[in-house]
Amino acid sequence: MPSAWSFAALAGAASRPGTLLFVAARDAALDGFVLARCTSGEVEIHELVVAPGRRRKGLGRALLEHVLGESAHRGACVARLEVRAGDAGARGFYGERGFREIGRRARYYRGGEDAILMSRTLGPLRVDAEVVANEPDGRSGLRLRLRPPGWAGADPGQFVMLSPGPLPAAPRSDPLLPRPMAVYRTLAGGGEFEVLYKVIGRGTRLLAGARPGDSVGLVGPLGRGFAPPAPGEHALLVGGGTGTASLLGQAAAATGAGRATVLLGARTAGDLIGLEDFRALAASLELATEDGSEGHHGLVTEPLAKALAADPAAVVYACGPTAMMRAAARLAREHQARCFVSLENPMACGFGVCLGCAAPRAGGGFALVCRDGPVFDGASVDWEKLS
């Protein structure tokens, strides 16, 4: 295998504290390995090699993701590495996975070749995501599919901040702020995901203009999502309007853990989004519209009240307008059922800095929707003070 490391050097390195060595192998044949050292909040990737006959099968990517995941688990915030300046393939490989070129070391390699220093942060990404598709969903929604370099998936209920255009471009000023959007579902083995949205104002109108191949600025995944449903649990998932988009991942998890009942509400039949994906789940689905054009004529909280009366042991997961979540939390309390809500307060940053998304806590003080949520126990929110 072409590597600057002899077997003895590898074995020596692997015995040093903080060293991570992962191999890809079939039976006795070594297909590749990654060697890294993780110390004081940083991981240095020393070597990542895939055997010549085993390339273009995703092994390099899998090894890299594994070592980055393990490093993050051990507290690393930053990953660093060097590549040969002339190795366009390696520079491209790491560039696609969120690494940026941060410097150059002259004549670093034997033979006089320069080294390019690259680094990326672990944790939330800040990248330009490639638009894979941006198409209508139902009669009024849009479904945006993104491929962010380095994306490693998100938990149900987590969100991203999206800007309608690439981040490093000339500073955008109107609209100024990115928009928080729930991760709707993960695709392509975890490397892509979708958001569901509606055109509401300037930000979403610009986003609606993004075409396949365009770039969309992304920070995420952010926040704390839903806790995994307990085995045997009956989950009541209540979505209102675009809040529905926060629930698909949790609904899917709930059908695996126990059983799920999905209740989706909107003003009219045309405002319901994501219906086909919810129909495809092994969950019972009930719809409600305020004008009666589809399903129950009235608010979605009315079928929720019935469902809770039938099974007070169920757990409620709700996302939608504040009035809907307030009502869901009240109904759950009346039935002594547990209820988790995903709040949608306005925010400027999404990562705990602007303090704009403060939500009043029951008992006083504030929680940040972006950092402490967006998912909260319904009983922990002061619903009277939440605007």
Added chain:
Amino acid sequence: MSDVDTAVDLGGIALRNPVLTASGTFGYGTEFAAFLDLRSIGGFVAKSLTLEPRRGNRPARIHETPSGMLNAIGLENVGVEAFVAEKLPQIPDGVPVVASVFGHSPGEYAEVCKRLTGVAKVVGLEINASCPHVKAGGIEFGQNAPLLADLVRQCRSASSLPLMVKLSPNVTSIAEMARVAEGEGADAVALINTLQALEVDLHTRRPVLANGLGGLSGPAIRPVALRMVWQAAQAVALPICGIGGIASAEDALKFLLCGATAVQVGTASYLDPTAAGAVAEGIEAWCREQGVAAVRDLVGALEPS
């Protein structure tokens, strides 16, 4: 690695490059560790600290406006003790931290200044004399020359650290306020804080923010900030830290030309958490391209109109 000398001296605060981040837009620095190498910027100004922790205003706290945003957070902060004990240790070595100080009385300001003096990593103090959000607080100091003079005098005698006074733009003469700060022994002035502003929800017929008034930030205020930096630079010999809607290296360079020794990136960090790093990189690249040997050579180099 660089052939451009990017180092500046901001009233005794030695910075490797002239880009700081503005108080209230960069948390306590730790929030950015996942996005940005903190050693790539000159340093950061932490969220304003009071003697006791503060919970801040009830929502709604922010509102987007054309090319800007309004905020009335209410100076929510962990308090100076928790900052020293819990936040500072998480900041990597070699990252200069400027602590922003706020209080309800000059005595309280001075107490906070004293508590921060001699603390590792804290290389300077920024006196938030201009925060327009708290009814009983800062606005009086920043808008009234005798009050400002008293405040700066008491902070000055409480600390030997470099003292930077952050000025309010909500005044008739920014030059006069800069002179007051200079006269009382400040080492630098920082300007501008947010512009006092109001937005109304026509549907409810109420202000959009629970606090009523808020502070306007973002690209919308940049030309106002640039004008005030230029006016202050004509009035005082103190180094100036320029703030207001800076989102790119080009924006920052204009502030240097108008007399700022350094700048702070604020609201832009919300849109892109690496914005301050990109501004620092861009200044260096521009200098190299223009044949400018030292960034400090640009300070006040504005040609007459």
